[in-house]
Amino acid sequence: MNIFVLMKRTFDTEEKIIIENGRIDEEGAEFIVNPYDEYALEEAIVLKEAHGGEITVVTVGEEEAEKELRTALAMGADKAVLLNMEDMDEAIDHYTIGEVLTAYFKDQEADIILGGNVAVDDGAGQVASRLAEGLQMNQVTTITKLDIEGTKVTIERDVEGDVEIVETSLPLLVTCQQGLNDPRYPSLPGIMKAKKKPLETIDFDDLDLDEEEIAAKTTTTDRFLPPEKGAGKILEGSTESQAQQLVELLKSEAKVI
């Protein structure tokens, strides 16, 4: 099975993030493999263990992303591809990334492409779907269970807390949701082997793409941290009176009902 995983290098949202003049201070941030992409990678490894084949992990980014690609290789991917955007002069958004991936995948014969449900940094959840559209490939998002028999695929997906069961067929793109699996740690021998596995860098302009055509369709005007959480309020009195007070506050103070 020819398995591909889409991976994004993101800053760790559980670590401290500093924003200055609308830009994230990258010096101070910790970078990680997007946690949802870890589910995708784990599922890819499970598929490979069951069906054989090869796992290629693909990212669109710059040279620093090699570190996260190596982590993916250490976890069990066989090959890594960096679609390098360093020479891009125009702004980049999800549309751009979708176009670059589509151009790359046009020349690949993927049986399945797995991505994360969203990236924890911007939470857009767009890139994988744009790729599937670009390739005119079946796609199922937010999956929590995946079974493949031959080319028949049975999937459980998370729909706002409910489960939907979908039957489809390969080739296929899926995005992975929490609950699908428990990503493994990279093993020590895996880490040592990772540096010997192939990591290919392809400049985006080698993909026959026109910079202006793939330039961002959106502009980011500002970035800011969510407001600090204020002190909480503890209601007192009998349960009944607390419920009364709560309803009042939701009406008058929070103005949500």
Next chain:
Amino acid sequence: MNFELTEEQKMVAALARDFATEVIAPRAEEVDVQAAFPVETFLEMGKLGLMGIPFPEDYGGSGGDTISYTLAVEEIGKACGSTGLSYAAAVSLGAAPIYYYGTEQQKQDYLIPLAKGETLGAFGLTEPNAGSDAGGTRTTAVLENGEYRINGEKCWITNAQYARTIIVTAVTGKDERGRNIISAIIVPPDADGFTISSPYNKMGVRGSNTCELILDDVRVPAGNLLGDPAKGFKQFLHTLDGGRISIAALAVGIARGAFEKALQYSHERRQFGTEISSFQAIQFKLADMAMEIELAQNMVRKAAWLKDHNKPFTKEAAYAKLFASEMASRTCNQSLQIHGGYGYMREYGIERMLRDTKLMEIGEGTSEIQRLVIARQLGC
């Protein structure tokens, strides 16, 4: 000069840190209070390849370097001193001598299961009457009909009840100057006449398995001799040099744990209307702790780097072990002090770190012996 760790080293540290935070740390209190050896943890560590970091893949290892190994010891020790000690002893004392001195057959038979973490290794040198003075070993091994007959007693041997392979040192003869020849011999724990028990109630590293070994006419094939029969003493001195780097790393790990808690607590605790971190008395303690940890860590890395580059490292390993172990005792003590009465209570975990780290000044050569080693290296 480059102080940057390699990508692989960073990944090893990250892996060990994740595993230590998620699996080892939550068990640390129970391991200490119940003096319960965490067998499960070691099986999981074996699966991840942590037990075989510094050994080649051909022998079941991970093919990493000494620096990667010290990073793992640090992270594991930071979460739990007991687990850290058993880990360091298994790799540096149990498995490493077989890697360095074993025959190909011995490596196949004994090193591979150790490096894969299927079993733990133990190294029995200390005796009731031969601690610092290892030359005073009284255990004897007499060669008879192609077998060694071993008699003697060993004390405080780490991991022996969980080991399939125990290396013991014994007197096998005298040299031309009439001095004891001390050799290392591999003894399987199920050999007739071999009794292993754990009769101790320890101050710290309580979950690390510490054993008494009694060898009463234990017979093993002559082929179980490890390395050069006449150079057993030199061999274990070299083994201990390597082990010292890992004990130093363990001390750094414990100290980091105690420091991080102290720093955090100093921001949370308010007295006299302000965070205690705003008092200069507290700030100076924290500054000293942070500085000493960094210095010790640098010395550990240098000693490990020398070892990885096949350069002499005896003196540097002794510097690292001596400074790191004494530093860690100071740091844990100051962390407890910053925590005030809360630090004296079990739930804060600081008193455990102080009890655990005290061993680092004793095991694998006391502080006094480290000073002796250094002085000898200086030509005294």
